[in-house]
Amino acid sequence: MGAFIVRRLLWLPFLLLIVSLVTFALGTYGPGDPVEVRLGTRANPQTVARLRRQMGLERPFFVQWGDYVRKALKGDFGESLTYRGQTVGGLVAKKIWVSARLTFAAMFIGIGLGIPLGLLAALKQGTWLDGALVSFALFFNATPVFITAPFLIILFALKLHLLPTSGWDGLFSTKIIMPALVMGLPGIAGLARMTRASAMEVLGQDYIRTARAKGLSEFTIQVRHVLRNALIPVITILGLSLAGLVEGAFITETIFGIPGIGRLAVESIFHRDYPVIMALTLIPACALVMAVLISDVLYAVVDPRIRYT
Amino acid sequence: MAVEQVAGRVQLRYRSRGLLRNAVRRLIKKPKAVVAIAALLLLYGSGIFANLLAPYPYTEQDLHAVRQGPSAEHWLGTDTAGRDVLSRLMYSMRANLILTVTSMATGTLVIGITLGLVAGYYRKWADTLISRLGEVFLAFPGILLMILMAATIKPRVLELTRAFEDSTGITGLVRWGLADYLVIFFALAAVSWVGMMRLVRGQILYLKEAQYADSARAMGASTARIIFVHLLPNALPPVIVSISMGLGAIAGAEVALSWLGIGIQPPVPSLGNLIRGGQDISLLRNHPHLILSPVIVVGTLIFAWNLLGDALNDVLNPRAR
Numbered sequence: 001m002g003a004f005i006v007r008r009l010l011w012l013p014f015l016l017l018i019v020s021l022v023t024f025a026l027g028t029y030g031p032g033d034p035v036e037v038r039l040g041t042r043a044n045p046q047t048v049a050r051l052r053r054q055m056g057l058e059r060p061f062f063v064q065w066g067d068y069v070r071k072a073l074k075g076d077f078g079e080s081l082t083y084r085g086q087t088v089g090g091l092v093a094k095k096i097w098v099s100a101r102l103t104f105a106a107m108f109i110g111i112g113l114g115i116p117l118g119l120l121a122a123l124k125q126g127t128w129l130d131g132a133l134v135s136f137a138l139f140f141n142a143t144p145v146f147i148t149a150p151f152l153i154i155l156f157a158l159k160l161h162l163l164p165t166s167g168w169d170g171l172f173s174t175k176i177i178m179p180a181l182v183m184g185l186p187g188i189a190g191l192a193r194m195t196r197a198s199a200m201e202v203l204g205q206d207y208i209r210t211a212r213a214k215g216l217s218e219f220t221i222q223v224r225h226v227l228r229n230a231l232i233p234v235i236t237i238l239g240l241s242l243a244g245l246v247e248g249a250f251i252t253e254t255i256f257g258i259p260g261i262g263r264l265a266v267e268s269i270f271h272r273d274y275p276v277i278m279a280l281t282l283i284p285a286c287a288l289v290m291a292v293l294i295s296d297v298l299y300a301v302v303d304p305r306i307r308y309t
Numbered sequence: 310m311a312v313e314q315v316a317g318r319v320q321l322r323y324r325s326r327g328l329l330r331n332a333v334r335r336l337i338k339k340p341k342a343v344v345a346i347a348a349l350l351l352l353y354g355s356g357i358f359a360n361l362l363a364p365y366p367y368t369e370q371d372l373h374a375v376r377q378g379p380s381a382e383h384w385l386g387t388d389t390a391g392r393d394v395l396s397r398l399m400y401s402m403r404a405n406l407i408l409t410v411t412s413m414a415t416g417t418l419v420i421g422i423t424l425g426l427v428a429g430y431y432r433k434w435a436d437t438l439i440s441r442l443g444e445v446f447l448a449f450p451g452i453l454l455m456i457l458m459a460a461t462i463k464p465r466v467l468e469l470t471r472a473f474e475d476s477t478g479i480t481g482l483v484r485w486g487l488a489d490y491l492v493i494f495f496a497l498a499a500v501s502w503v504g505m506m507r508l509v510r511g512q513i514l515y516l517k518e519a520q521y522a523d524s525a526r527a528m529g530a531s532t533a534r535i536i537f538v539h540l541l542p543n544a545l546p547p548v549i550v551s552i553s554m555g556l557g558a559i560a561g562a563e564v565a566l567s568w569l570g571i572g573i574q575p576p577v578p579s580l581g582n583l584i585r586g587g588q589d590i591s592l593l594r595n596h597p598h599l600i601l602s603p604v605i606v607v608g609t610l611i612f613a614w615n616l617l618g619d620a621l622n623d624v625l626n627p628r629a630r
Binding site: 011015016018019022023026027029138139141142143144146147150151153154158165166243246247250251255265266269270272274277278280281284285288289292 | 441444445447448449450451452453454456457458460461462465554557558561564565568569570571584587588590593594597600601604607608611612614615616619
C-alpha cells in the first residue's frame with residue numbers, strides 16, 4: 001500500500017511533464033506565429049525580429065518548453081493574446097473560483113441524489129420503480145449538457161417562469177440551480193447505476209442474511225451493512241467523474257452565461273488565444289490526475305481487501 | 310438410434326460454435342434492442358440517403374419564409390435564413406455518421422485493440438510503454454484534448470490539403486471541407502482508443518491464464534493462432550458492448566465539437582451548429598422548434614447506442630443474463 005502510493009507519487013511528476021509537453025508541442029507547432037498575432041502581417045521585419053528575440057522564440061524547442069514549465073510551476077502562464085496586458089494566470093485565477101463552486105454544486109447534486117436513488121432501485125429490485133430508475137439512468141448517463149439545457153430553460157424559465165434563464169450570483173442564489181442540475185444529471189445517473197449494481201451484489205452476501213437473522217432493524221441493515229459496502233466501488237468513479245464535470249462545465253457555462261474557466265476557454269478557442277487554451281488544458285489535467293490518485297488511495301483505505309502491489 | 314445420436318452431436322457442435330449467432334438471436338427478441346436498432350436505422354438511413362430524401366438542398370434559402378414553424382412544405386419548419394430544418398438535419402446526420410464510423414474504426418478498433426493485445430499478451434516494456442501512454446491521454450479531460458488538437462492542428466491540415474490540391478490538380482477538397490473532417494477525425498480517434506486498449510488488455514491478461522490457452526501452447530500453436538483463434542474471440546463480448554456505447558459517445562463528441570465551432574464549418578450543416586444556432590434566448594422563447602428538432606435527434610441517437618449497448622450486455626455478459 002505504502003509502496004503503491006510512493007510509486008504513484010513518483011510517476012506523477014513525469015506524467016504531468018509529459019502532459020505539459022504534449023500541450024506545449026500542440027500550442028507551439030500548431031497555430032500561426034504568436035508574433036504575427038501581436039503585430040499583424042504587415043509589420044516591419046526588424047520589429048518582428050526584435051519581438052521574436054524578446055519572446056525567446058528562436059531558442060530550441062526543448063529550452064522553450066523547460067522555460068514554460070518552470071514559469072508555469074510559479075503560476076506564470078504567459079500573457080493572454082486577446083486581453084492585452086493581462087497575464088493568463090491572473091485571468092484564470094479570477095474565473096477558477098466560480099467554476100469550482102459550480103462544480104461543487106453539481107457534484108453535491110450528483111452524490112446527494114445518485115447514491116440514494118441507486119440504493120432505492122436495488123432495494124426495490126424488479127418493481128416498476130427500479131425499471132423507471134434504470135431507464136432514467138441509462139438515458140441521462142450519456143446525454144450531453146447541450147441536450148438537457150434547452151429543455152430545462154424552456155420548461156423552468158420560459159414556460160413556468162420559476163428560474164432565471166442565465167447569470168451568476170454565487171452559490172446561494174436561484175441562478176445556480178439550472179446549471180448545477182444540468183451538469184449534475186449525468187453524475188446522478190452514473191452514480192445511481194453504479195450504486196444499484198454494487199448494492200445488488202452486496203444484498204446477496206451472507207453477512208446481510210446474518211444481519212437479518214440477528215434481528216437487526218431494516219434501517220441498520222441498509223445503512224450500516226448494505227450502503228457502506230456498496231459504496232466502495234463507487235468511490236473509484238468519483239475521481240473520474242470530475243473529468244465529466246470539467247467537460248460539462250465548458251458548455252454549461254457558455255449556455256448559462258457563467259463567468260468561469262469553461263466560458264473563458266470557449267472564448268479563447270474562438271479568439272485563437274493559445275496561451276490561455278494551454279493553461280486551461282494543463283490546469284484541469286493536473287487536477288484530474290490528482291483526483292484519480294486520491295480516489296485510488298481512498299479505495300484502498302476504505303476496503304481492506306484491496307492490496308496494491 | 311445411431312443416426313439420431315450423430316445428428317444430436319452435430320447439432321450440439323453447431324450450437325456451441327455460434328456464440329455470436331446465438332447472441333444475435335437473443336438480441337432481436339429484446340424489445341429495447343429492436344427499438345434502438347430501428348431508431349439508428351431511421352436516423353442514419355436518412356443521413357446516408359440525404360441527397361435522395363431531403364426535400365430541399367441544405368443551403369437553399371427562402372427569405373420569404375424565415376423562422377416558420379412546422380408545415381406541410383417544411384415538416385420541421387425553417388431556420389433564421391429560411392432554410393429547411395429537416396433537410397439540414399439529414400445532411401448533418403451524414404457528416405456525423407462518417408466521422409463516428411471512421412473514428413471508431415481506426416481509433417478504437419484498429420489502434421485500441423492492437424495496442425491492448427500487444428500490452429496484454431507481451432507484457433514487459435511494451436505493456437509499460439502502452440499503459441503509460443494511455444495514462445497520459447487519460448490525464449486530459451477528453452473534450453479539452455480534442456479542443457486543443459482541433460484548434461492547433463487545423464491550420465496545418467488546411468495547409469497540407471491546399472498543398473495537396475496544388476500539386477495534384479485535384480480541386481474542391483478545401484471547399485468540400487476535407488480538412489474539417491480530418492481534424493475532427495484525428496481529435497476523436499486520439500481520445501477514443503484508450504478505453505478500448507485498457508479493456509482488451511485486461512481481458513487478454515485474464516484469458517491468457519485460461520487452461521485452453523495453455524493447452525494450445527502445449528500443442529505447439531503459434532502465437533498468432535493463440536491470439537486470434539483462442540484469445541480474441543473470447544475477449545469479444547465486452548468489446549462489442551463497449552463499441553456500441555462508444556459509438557454513442559463519439560457521436561456526442563462530434564456534436565460537442567461542432568457546437569463549440571471547431572467541427573464541421575458552415576455552410577455545411579452539422580448537428581452542433583444547428584443546436585448552437587437555435588440557442589439564443591429570444592429564439593428559444595418564440596421559435597423553440599429550431600432547437601428542439603436537432604436536440605431530440607441527438608438525444609435519440611446517443612440514447613439508441615446506449616440502449617443497444619445495454620441490450621448487448623444483457624445478451625453477451627453471462628453475469629448479467
